[in-house]
Amino acid sequence: MKNWNPMLLSMMQPIMAILFGLTAGAIVVSFTGESVMECFKELWRGAFGSFYFLSSTMARATPIILSGLGIAFAFRAGFFNMGAEGQMVLGGLAAALTALHVPGPGWVKLVAALCAGIAAGGMWSVLAVWMEVKFKVNLLISTLLLNYIAVLFAGYIVSGPFKDTSGSAGLAQTAMIDQGSWLPKLYNGMSVHAGFSIAIGLTVLFVLMFRYSIVGYEVKMLGLNPSFAMYGGVNRLQMMIFSMVASGGLAGLAGGVEVLGMQYRFVDGALTMPGYAWTALMAALLANAHPAGTAVCSFLLAALQTGAAGMERNTNVPVELSAVIQAVLILFVSVKFGYSFMRRRKARKNNGSII
Amino acid sequence: MTTVLEARQITKTYGDFIANDGIDFSLHKGEIHAIVGENGAGKTTLMRMLYGMEAPTSGDIVCQGEVKRFQSPLEAIQSGIGMVFQHFMLFPTYTVAENIVIGNEPARGIWFDRKLAADRIKALCETYQLHVDPDQKVSECSLGTRQRIEILKVLYNGADIIILDEPTAVLTPLEVKELLVTIKRLAKQGKSIILITHKLHEVMEAADRVTVLRNGKVTGTLEADRTSAEEISRLMVGRELEGVARQDNKAGEPVLQVRKLVVKGANGKALLNDINFDVCAGEIVGIAGVSGNGQSELVRVLNGLIKADQGSMLLDGTDVTNLPVRRIRAAGLAHIPEDRYLWGASKDASVKENAIMGHYRKDGCHRFGLLRHKRLNQLVHGWVQSFAVKTASIHEQAQYLSGGNLQKLISAREIGQHTKCIIAAEPTRGVDLGAMEIIHRQLLRKRESGEAVLVVSSELSEMMTLSDRILVMFEGEIVGELKGKDASEEEISLLMAGGGRA
Amino acid sequence: MDQLFDISLLNSTIRMVTPILLAALGGALCARAGLFNVGLEGMVLAGAFGAVLGNYLLNNLFLAVMFAIGCVLLLSLLYGYFTIHLKANVIVVGIAVNFLAMGLTTFLLSAVFHVKGAYYNKDMEGLPRLDIPVLSKVPVLGDVVSGYSPIVFCAFLLVIVLHLFLYRTVTGFRLSAVGQSPIVAQSAGIKVRRYQYAAVLACGMLCGLAGAQLSLGQVTMFAEGMTSGRGFIALVAMMLGQANPAGIMGSSLLFGLMDALSIRMQGLWLPTPFTMMVPYVVTIMAMFFFKDKSYLHGTTGSSR
Amino acid sequence: GCSASKTKDQAGSDAETKKPLRVALITPEKIGVNPFFQIMDEGAKQAALTYKVEQKTMESADPNAIEENLRVAVADNYDLIITSSFQAADALKKVAAENPDKKFIIIDDVVDLPNVRSAVFREQEAAYLLGAAAGLSTKSDTVGMVVAMDIPLMKKWTSGFEQGLKATNPQATFLVNYVGSFTDPAKAKELALVQYSKGADFVAGASAVGDLGVFEAAKEKGFFTSGQDIDRTMIDPQHIVMSQLKSADNVVIDSIKQFVDGSFAPGVYDYGLKENGVGITYVTDNNPFITKETIEKVLQIRSDIISGKTSVVNPLK
């Protein structure tokens, strides 16, 4: 029972808060003179209204869940990875290039590409670890700055050496990957692809890992009190490398999966423009870095985004306002009403509110 | 005799749990009133209410004849109440003066007059005969100095009523003596003082009256000069203390051998210099010393948390010098750390997660990289029972344990490792008498079963009850060795102060 | 190589750096109060829009800047309410504030000005350029230090003011105490929330100024998303400068100078994406030399 | 999209006679910083009025939304679905192949399917004219261009411009700087100022919203500049002396017209100077930079390009 409570709570609070957020959203909508009920209906329909929309919500949630899990993983071990975006971009790039240039049958390319994505993301985040260990560069800053470098670098690769030369050739993107090495779609004509299954599988794996495995225990202890973990024989450096590699690797996998399952090529900006990494960061923070909670929050945030697109299409709420409504909803989700109210005392004891 | 502060039928409940149950308590002007009780008896809770940090569930607080409802510590401060928390409330990066004046800074217009602050602190130091250097950074101060800073802070804010929550737990004997002298002087100057402590000899030495709490209730308020430590402890624990018996047994082969150990600090200065000693099977060796003379470093280097620059250490015949913590532990070393919140436990983890640290890699506790929860639960339950750890469940967060109970849990964990050698650093700091007995008895039992025990403590009485031999450290060196039986407090104190050097 | 350095390089560095500097100072105040403000980007954007809107509505530059500040104050009040009162996660709220600012400004752009993308009016007046009476006559120095909008001078003045504030005044002292440990500060009788709100509002003011400089000082227009990541650079500058005004000025100038240099390096020998990396790479490398990151402990959680 | 209801009402009047055709325009990004999509939207709205069709514009918030919008448009049974740019090409390839009975148009990229009509522009030809005009007019023999991003697509502008410049003024220096963003007028302005300080007396804007920054720099320092995609000269005719045009609106209007009158056919349509799909405008009166003779020369070059006498190299081929 005790074991379940925190997990249940970490899932319940966002749902509770969404209700408050919807009320606030209703106020915004009513300013535009649209029917509030109509808008929310469209918001719902755009996210879950039909199997098609549900599947695109799932597709959109895929990279968010994966990189969210990555961020949560590092966070559990006590490290803040703000570099998911760069890791994702490099992962996507590596996956695309591998799928294009590695010889062999389609599935070999696919597997190699996914591994390359993980490796690229993992290596990029290990660079930040190296700087932290060697020069005491704060992870938060280095991972943030490495994003810019990764994005610029990927932009160079696909507008220079590995540019797509078919078609109008004016585009910063790689050539299209052969159909044989695409991640299969889960349902015909729907956007959700096998990457979603990978994401769900990994979520379950992490839940189990944190509950039952030695590594999970060590990661958790390191995150809660590094000195205590070190005193008990946990090797901080090893764990730091492990968790940051896992974190970056998951973000890289998110990029790879998006490339191999959605776009079938690496397109400059296609991974950064939708703001997956930021959404993933929010999901991980909202769920307090709990893996299942992170997946649920990722899914809800993705639903919010696809729902907003649906609302845009089918009502007269201007496009710009949907961003406002999203922001308002997120603000309220972030409050975790039920939770923080119950734990206010504890928060005070814990040195205030920060993170 | 005027009553300055009074608690009338105060009750405090946390959910179903009654932390304070109809407490009546009064503090007279100019008296030192000790409050004693087991860990979790509700002492701190009562103080938090008197200081406005918590609101009583029912009952009244009467201050200078008026019923008060403090909304915040600020209001308590304004009514002349000051509190020194056991866990220091100081900003380590600020100077002593800054820490003292904060909240009530001397200012010229909007400007913070640091010079005036320092002058005022100096004057304050003179008045109360408490000496600190106003310009020193708190992070560089010893624990004793920090304690003085806390008291000065309270005095600076003009408090007439001073609450001290276990002020002596972290101090060295010398510092304790000084502190008690200070407290008595303050009482003479008209301040009223509440002193919480687990050490009855301190109560007997300093207090005018004693209030004993047990399970949230007052079991008695006594005049200190008309009672005895035995009576107090009976009221506290609800039974007679048995005392710990020591059997004579012969020391065996050396288990832990330390040779020519040198550890250098960041600036190249030797923190430990040429340390040599053995701890044999069936022997308890005590390490005494004023804090800051290298004991912490010694413990840490033995456990692999810092690296030795020279020298070697052998554990049960194998060389474990500079091995990673895990390897040293696997080779047979257990360790009760001195700072339980920093090293010894994770407040946000559950009791069980805290208890299995260091055990989870043992045979039988894991399979295919997975933890065997059933087995571990059994283990932890066993420890909780045999060490009488008060906790609602082993899945409760460790932060809800009172300090003493947490210490019992840590001791249980480390003693339960069944290693050839155990290092116990300050094993009973902040622990009540009953619990202290349990821990001492367990350490002695280890000795009797032929294991090697190294105790590091600033508590001389503890050192003398437990140790077969006592090593005294001064400035990173071992400056003397005494037989536990023949050692006198004076002798040890002299060595600790560097008297053995010449 | 002499192509790379000239006075206009310094001029352009100072102009480009001002919004970053102001936002970073605001971020530093929040960091000092224990709040890690990721919402700088959105706050500056709101300021930029507010300035143009104020100028359009009130037709007075001073009032326009005040209007910008007012707009951002509202936004930062929201930020403060959620983070301080409701204890929501600061980073999540920061990101939401960024979304909110982006959405609101584009919405209002079309609602008020009936344009999409950007509002530009040739007749709209920008902030005046100020010449410093005597200094501007001095040959080289005069060119470097004068001819900027008042906000530029204001920003550099604020560095000094904030430095004095943080290290010399009672309020600044208490603010830093709050950031170091809210619990300890509270036990010393300091009204922690009040200080946190004050810091957040001051941050809002500075971001309002930053935005006004961007949309009325540097150019005279509003374009959606015109902050283009400056808020995040400000965040980095704040961290690199250890939330200390002089340090922040140093790190902002370093970044600005590298940015200006990277412009000049375009087309020389490196492909453009690599020249564009220069400021980021140099900033990371600069951090190799700053080892004391103690102040970050409460605020971020690189190791909680 | 807020236009749907209006056109619906209008269409209601002759609803009995025949159901109006329905046209969806799906932009690959939000209509905002890029005037190209704005004029496309305007063209579609205008055509909707003229040809009495029901029209709806869907803006895609990010690249992933494009495919979804396309699919929704198909599901909602729009008769003609117009989209644009390379971002939409992959999505369109999929959706169009799955729906062979639907008619699609893609503007600014090629999708080679029997039910898709592709319209592409030869921007380099207009850029060539711009470069030629600049080459003929520059007094300092230095001209510049502020470009949004260093991506291959933008080569059509830079390379075309350079070809025109070198053809008319071989010794002229050509400065190019990249903003690194489509939405950063402040940096674009600084870049224009840098080019001015290096001696450029003409700086062409090719940086989307950033162009406004370039214009402002020109006004401040008194050099000359040009706009892009639509006629920007009226903003400040004294300094913005030319504008390079790309008539996406005309393409949209044309296509809708053909669709309505039944002459719509798939295939690749290439719009250059000849087809009036691209071009440039000049400020003719009171223009100290571009003289009458220059204009005549440029017009000559224009007809040379149209006749094929002068050929402009497509940098992307």
Ligand SMILES: Nc1ncnc2c1ncn2[C@@H]1O[C@H](COP(=O)(O)OP(=O)(O)OP(=O)(O)O)[C@@H](O)[C@H]1O
């Ligand atoms: N906020 C709280 N919520 C729930 N239980 C609490 C809370 N505060 C204290 N307790 C419980 O109340 C009891 C009394 O705690 P208190 O700190 O007063 O004990 P104490 O006498 O100071 O013990 P120690 O000697 O260890 O310091 C403990 O069992 C503790 O777990």
Ligand SMILES: Nc1ncnc2c1ncn2[C@@H]1O[C@H](COP(=O)(O)OP(=O)(O)OP(=O)(O)O)[C@@H](O)[C@H]1O
């Ligand atoms: N919010 C809370 N909820 C539950 N228990 C709490 C809460 N706050 C404090 N406690 C408990 O109240 C007691 C008092 O806490 P405090 O910080 O004073 O430690 P302490 O028991 O005095 O420590 P020590 O033994 O080291 O003396 C502890 O047992 C702590 O676990």
Ligand SMILES: [Mg+2]
């Ligand atoms: Mg206590």
Ligand SMILES: [Mg+2]
């Ligand atoms: Mg205690």
